[in-house]
Amino acid sequence: MNKEKFFAGLDAGHINTKAVIMIKEEIIGHETVPTGFDVGAAAQAALYGALQDARVSRDKLSGIGTTGIFGDMVQAPPLDVIGTVPDYVAVAKGALFFNRNSRTVIDMGGNIHKAVRYDPKGDLLDVIQNDKCADGLGIFYTTMAKAVGLSEAELSESALNATGNRSIAIQCALSAQSDAIDLMCQGVDIGDVADAVSKVIAERVADMCTYMSLTKEIVVAGKLAESQAVIKHLSRLLKEDLAVLDFPEYVGAVGAVMSCGVGK
Amino acid sequence: MKESSEAIIEKFRRITQNTHEYAKSLKGKGRLLAGYMCTHVPEEILYAAGIIPLRILSAHESQAMTRSYIHETYCSFSHDCAYQGLQKNYDYLDLLVHSSSCIHMAEAFNVWVRFAGFQDKSFLLTFPHIIHTKRAGGIMVESYREFKQFVEKFAKRPITDDDIERAIKVYNHTRRLLKRLWAFLRHDRSPVTGSDVAAVTLAAQVMDKQECNPMLEQLIERLEAEPGKEPSGVRLMVTGGACDDLRIFDLIENLNHSTNLIFMDSCTAARYFWFEVPEDRLDKLEAIAEGYISRIPCPAKDNVPGTGEKKRFRFIQQFIEDYKPDGIVFLYQRFCSPQSMDIVALKPIIDMLGIPWTELELDTTVPVTQFGTQLEALVEIIKRVAP
Numbered sequence: 001m002n003k004e005k006f007f008a009g010l011d012a013g014h015i016n017t018k019a020v021i022m023i024k025e026e027i028i029g030h031e032t033v034p035t036g037f038d039v040g041a042a043a044q045a046a047l048y049g050a051l052q053d054a055r056v057s058r059d060k061l062s063g064i065g066t067t068g069i070f071g072d073m074v075q076a077p078p079l080d081v082i083g084t085v086p087d088y089v090a091v092a093k094g095a096l097f098f099n100r101n102s103r104t105v106i107d108m109g110g111n112i113h114k115a116v117r118y119d120p121k122g123d124l125l126d127v128i129q130n131d132k133c134a135d136g137l138g139i140f141y142t143t144m145a146k147a148v149g150l151s152e153a154e155l156s157e158s159a160l161n162a163t164g165n166r167s168i169a170i171q172c173a174l175s176a177q178s179d180a181i182d183l184m185c186q187g188v189d190i191g192d193v194a195d196a197v198s199k200v201i202a203e204r205v206a207d208m209c210t211y212m213s214l215t216k217e218i219v220v221a222g223k224l225a226e227s228q229a230v231i232k233h234l235s236r237l238l239k240e241d242l243a244v245l246d247f248p249e250y251v252g253a254v255g256a257v258m259s260c261g262v263g264k
Numbered sequence: 265m266k267e268s269s270e271a272i273i274e275k276f277r278r279i280t281q282n283t284h285e286y287a288k289s290l291k292g293k294g295r296l297l298a299g300y301m302c303t304h305v306p307e308e309i310l311y312a313a314g315i316i317p318l319r320i321l322s323a324h325e326s327q328a329m330t331r332s333y334i335h336e337t338y339c340s341f342s343h344d345c346a347y348q349g350l351q352k353n354y355d356y357l358d359l360l361v362h363s364s365s366c367i368h369m370a371e372a373f374n375v376w377v378r379f380a381g382f383q384d385k386s387f388l389l390t391f392p393h394i395i396h397t398k399r400a401g402g403i404m405v406e407s408y409r410e411f412k413q414f415v416e417k418f419a420k421r422p423i424t425d426d427d428i429e430r431a432i433k434v435y436n437h438t439r440r441l442l443k444r445l446w447a448f449l450r451h452d453r454s455p456v457t458g459s460d461v462a463a464v465t466l467a468a469q470v471m472d473k474q475e476c477n478p479m480l481e482q483l484i485e486r487l488e489a490e491p492g493k494e495p496s497g498v499r500l501m502v503t504g505g506a507c508d509d510l511r512i513f514d515l516i517e518n519l520n521h522s523t524n525l526i527f528m529d530s531c532t533a534a535r536y537f538w539f540e541v542p543e544d545r546l547d548k549l550e551a552i553a554e555g556y557i558s559r560i561p562c563p564a565k566d567n568v569p570g571t572g573e574k575k576r577f578r579f580i581q582q583f584i585e586d587y588k589p590d591g592i593v594f595l596y597q598r599f600c601s602p603q604s605m606d607i608v609a610l611k612p613i614i615d616m617l618g619i620p621w622t623e624l625e626l627d628t629t630v631p632v633t634q635f636g637t638q639l640e641a642l643v644e645i646i647k648r649v650a651p
Contacts, residue, residue, distance in 0.1 A: 133336050134328075167326035169627045171336070171598070178631060185633035200326065207328035237329075 005062040007260075008050065010043050010081075011090065011252035012070035015110030015139060016223070019046035020253040021054035021061075025097070029054025030250050035070065043074035065090075065256035069112070083260035087252055088116050088127045094255025095219050096122035098245040103215040106205060106234070106242070107251065108224035110138035113205050117215050122258070128212040133172045134204040138224050140173035144180055144197045148190055152227065155194045159229030162195030164188070169200075176200045195229065202233030209238060219243045221251035269486035272479060273460045276467040280510060283321060283470045288356055290316055290472055296358045296419065301345060301373050303469075303531050304363035304391050304562070306552045308435050308541065309412050311473065312427035313419040317361070319469040320345050320354065321508045326628050333379065334371040339597035340628040341506050342368035349380035357382075359418060361411075363389040366564040366602065387414050395557050396568045396575060404553035412549065428548040432541045432555075434473045439537040441480035442468060445487075446534070449526045450587050453492025458500075458525025459513035465533050466508055497522025498643045501589035503529040503580055503610070504596035504626075505563070505603040511630050512595065519636060521643040527587045529580060530595070535560045538579075563602035574606060577613060584617060591646045592621040593639070620645045 004023070011018040012035060021029035031049030035042045043066075051058055063082035066074050067090035075081045085093075087107075095105035096118065106115045114129040130137075145155040166188060168179035176197070183193050201224060218240050224230055225248035235242045245251055279286045287297055296315040300307065307317040322344030329350060330343045348354055349372070360382045362373040376382045390407040392400040416423050445461055448454045464483070468476050500516055500523055507530055516525045528534055541555030560579045568575065584592075592614050596603040607623065614621050622642040624635055 131331075131336065134331075167324070167629055169629050169631075170326045170328050171340070171627065175627060178634070179627075179629050182631035182633045196326075200328075203326065203328035204331075207331045210329070210332040 006054070006056050006060050007257050008047055008061055008064040009250075009253035009255070009257035010047060010064055010066045010068070010071075010074055011087070011250070011256060012039055012043055012066065012068035012074050013087075013109055013252070014069050014112065016249075017042040017046045017068070017070070018250050018253045019043075019050035020250050020257065021050045021056055022254070022257050027247065027250070027254065029056065030247065030253075032249060039070040039073045063260070065260035067252050067256040067259075071256075083256075085256055085259040088114060088129075089124060089259055090252045090255030091221055092116045092118040092124055092255065093122045093258040094251035094253070095221055095245060097254055097258050098247070098251065099217065099219050099243060102217045102219040102243070104218045105245075105251070106209065106218065106220045108138065108201070108205060108220065108222035108230070110142075110223065111136050113137060113208060113222070113224075115209050115212055115214065117212060125215075126212050128208055130204065130208050134208065136173040137201045137204060138222070140177060141197065141201060141224060141227065141230075143177060144194075147177075147181065148184065148193060150190075150194075156198065156227040156229040158191045159194035159198045159227075160232070162189070162191040164192040164195075166192045166196040167199070168196045170203055198227060198229035199233050201227075201230050202237055205234055206237035214238070214240065216240075217243060219245050221245050221248045223249045266486070267482065269456065269483055269490060272483040272486065273456070273464060275479065276464040277460075279467040279471060280463055283318070284353060284356070286470065287318055291356050295472070297356065298359040298361055299354055299357045301360070301362040301369050302365040303536050304365050304556065305361050305389060306408055306411070306556060308428060308431040308552055309408060309415055309423065310361070311431040311434065312423045313415045313421060315359065315415070315419060316472045318471070320348060321466075321470065322628075323348060323353070324509050324628055324630075330375065333375045334368075337599045338368040338371060339505075339600045340626065341508075341597050342372040344628055345369070346372040346375040349376035349382070352380065355381070358385065360386040361389065362386075363391040365391060365562060366600075368600070387411060391565075393565065394567050394569060395561060395565045401550070401553045401557060404556065405547075405549045408549040408552060425548050428552075429544070432543055432548070432551065434477070436540045436543065437477050438468060438473050438480070439540055441477060441484060442537045444484050445480065446527075448487055449524075451492070452496045453494070454496070454524070455487045455490040455492050457493070457517055458528070459510065459517050462513040462525070462528055462533055463510050465528075465536065466510065469532070469536055494522070496524050498646050499524050499526045499588060499590045500593055500639075500642075501527040501529070501583065501587060501591070502533075502593045502595045504594055504607075505530055505600045506532050506597060507595055507626055508532050509626070509630055511632070512624070512626070512635070515630070515632060515635060516593065516639060519640050519643060521640060521647070523639075523643060526589055527583050529560065529583060531562060534583075535562065563606040566606075574609060576606070577610060580610065581613070584619070589619065591642050592619055593642070594621060594623040595626060598625045598627050618649075620649060
């Protein structure tokens with residue numbers, strides 16, 4: 001019966017591969033694994049984890065939609081991929097799935113950030129992606145959390161409690177990391193360091209967004225969207241209200257299911 | 265009661281920290297203010313028309329906004345200056361002036377003109393790309409003539425030769441006073457530190473010279489009467505590009521070893537004033553051109569056609585002879601190609617003189633610990649190799 005069909009979405013990103021299991025418009029399982037060098041193995045692992053989470057056996061899957069920078073590389077058997085879409089298409093469809101009123105999504109991933117504008121059907125109107133110097137903001141955030149001995153959630157929390165206003169270099173993630181570590185060496189409060197890290201990310205994303213008009217409602221996806229500190233600075237810089245989507249890390253994977261037309 | 269030298273220096277420092285407040289106080293007195301983005305701008309012409317020129321300085325604030333306006337790999341100084349315009353921090357200026365010097369600052373100027381509301385109150389002076397040619401002087405005189413006409417129209421008053429001569433003399437007086445101040449650094453037990461001298465020099469670039477000169481005179485008078493400070497530590501000379509971040513100079517003099525900053529060759533320091541405009545010449549604009557050609561050249565303009573000689577290197581060698589540094593710090597803006605290319609050619613000369621050096625690349629922010637470690641390593645090396 002059609003209503004019992006299960007579909008999987010795989011978003012094979014630079015850093016992480018995300019999988020979701022959906023039945024109609026409900027997400028019933030999800031999993032994230034590091035992409036690593038063996039993209040196929042990561043896809044299998046993510047899919048397996050998501051199926052476990054959904055308590056669904058593999059043979060119940062009616063099809064898999066893929067996306068992400070490695071989206072094409074995970075098509076080989078034994079995965080039964082029924083469609084692959086570019087990540088900007090997937091993120092638009094995914095964002096619309098989570099918020100029917102949204103018209104722009106800012107997606108902040110591990111290596112790439114982009115903004116996508118779309119119509120009420122989720123079809124693309126405009127896309128802007130970061131320049132090379134702004135690559136790796138998500139990796140930077142993760143690295144800095146490790147460097148200060150906090151989880152990513154704690155880093156955000158700490159930034160929200162900052163009392164100072166510190167700046168770090170903005171040319172690239174490496175310069176920023178170097179400066180952030182220098183602040184640590186100077187004995188600067190951890191909250192101020194965390195705030196400077198969050199601010200740099202928001203600055204670079206906001207800078208990219210100036211190249212494209214952002215249509216309301218504006219929503220945010222990607223793992224970095226989980227950082228309230230980044231969102232606070234981004235909203236301030238863009239002078240816009242931003243809504244963080246549910247499951248922000250899985251928006252692409254959900255969009256892959258939606259764009260293949262199998263989620264309905 | 266006479267003010268102490270420390271109190272006068274503190275006044276200068278406060279001006280560098282609150283340039284907008286200072287400028288607005290001039291504005292409050294009814295003065296016209298012109299911001300300039302490069303020291304190739306002949307301030308004398310503005311001053312002759314009763315306009316106070318003040319240098320646009322950066323705020324050392326990390327931001328990404330200007331990445332959408334000017335090239336990513338332009339120096340952070342140009343990005344920061346462009347940002348000041350976009351943030352409307354200099355909205356009180358009546359005029360913005362720039363000379364076609366380096367492309368990075370030219371883009372910062374363009375940002376102000378196109379996006380920060382200065383379209384109808386700005387002027388770009390033509391400046392020869394290579395100044396060591398016979399034609400350069402003629403081009404500059406012609407450019408100054410156009411500029412003078414523009415300023416006359418803007419200020420709604422003619423600029424006479426007497427006006428220009430008076431301005432030349434006021435500015436030359438500032439230059440002589442600054443040279444006298446810097447001369448303290450030549451000696452052991454200088455009564456003033458290099459970082460204080462850097463602060464005073466920077467303040468002079470944003471001040472009304474009628475106010476700056478008496479303050480400089482007082483400061484020099486006090487310093488001449490004071491005993492010197494502690495015996496000199498390791499003497500460090502800075503050579504490089506624009507640096508209006510005084511924290512770096514404070515850092516150089518506050519290492520774990522005793523150090524003295526004894527010279528700063530940059531357009532925000534010595535290159536700003538280390539020249540004079542000939543006085544009492546018949547052709548005032550020609551005199552100004554002659555003066556500006558005789559400056560320590562900016563690396564972006566310093567190339568003798570045919571030989572590739574860098575005239576700035578002669579100055580540096582002279583400064584080394586006069587100020588006797590134990591070590592050199594190459595301090596330049598990241599992505600400033602003329603400056604970093606100069607250093608490639610300059611290092612062998614410094615090596616031949618047997619002077620240890622280190623390189624610090626400036627960004628919007630100053631990585632205090634990293635730079636401190638690098639500078640301390642230089643001092644360690646100097647202590648080992650110094651006779």
